[in-house]
């Protein structure tokens with residue numbers, strides 16, 4: 001019974017930001033549990049190659065910029081029409097910036113909020129419209145940075161965007177519960193991906209992030225993938241509105 005509740009056989013899942021990093025690990029986990037997965041991303045070459053690498057033929061790629069509301073609406077309608085439903089949404093599309101707040105341009109603030117917060121909300125809302133009949137599970141990739149202001153990087157826009165994701169998740173969980181749609185967030189600590197490396201001095205990794213993490217290492221994308229697969233499945237049937245930290249103990253200090 002317990003094993004069966006983890007199965008996602010023929011559930012239709014959309015994973016934004018699934019071309020690489022945590023999103024791709026999520027795609028791999030969902031596919032392994034039997035889901036039909038659509039990667040929705042702006043990295044067309046990487047996404048197409050990633051989809052083709054799954055021998056099952058159950059993974060496909062579609063171009064989607066999550067900041068474009070009309071495109072979001074069109075892509076979810078197309079997936080529902082072609083696959084018959086949308087059962088799972090994982091929002092992993094995200095960008096980061098590191099800049100002292102006194103130097104931060106308005107454009108950067110707007111872009112980070114547009115991708116991370118508004119993009120997540122718009123995809124969640126659109127997915128929910130297609131989940132209303134049969135229910136579904138939405139998992140947003142938030143961040144421990146939505147719960148605490150970590151250092152030494154200066155990333156007020158990123159932290160604010162992830163805080164917004166966490167509270168939107170709780171709000172949507174309440175609104176959608178009566179429709180059988182569960183909404184949760186996963187809040188990772190430091191995970192070794194391109195996003196973590198971008199614009200960051202390498203000594204931050206070991207001297208700051210790893211040293212402050214009780215488990216003494218960064219997380220791996222697949223460690224996030226397995227938690228997301230659990231939340232997406234019926235094994236998490238009594239979970240909604242939760243923000244689950246997964247950070248090697250970083251936030252336990």
Ligand SMILES: NC(=O)c1ccc[n+]([C@@H]2O[C@H](COP(=O)([O-])OP(=O)(O)OC[C@H]3O[C@@H](n4cnc5c(N)ncnc54)[C@H](O)[C@@H]3O)[C@@H](O)[C@H]2O)c1
Nearest residue numbers: 017019021022041042065066093094143188190191193195
């Ligand atoms: N890596 C970490 O340490 C870490 C920690 C906490 C939270 N997160 C979150 O996890 C998520 C995935 O991050 P990652 O580390 O895998 O980064 P990544 O850069 O490897 O992957 C992010 C993906 O999002 C896609 N993307 C960016 N803008 C997009 C847009 N407008 N529309 C559609 N897709 C878009 C990118 O093309 C990329 O494929 C992000 O939301 C990030 O904030 C990451």
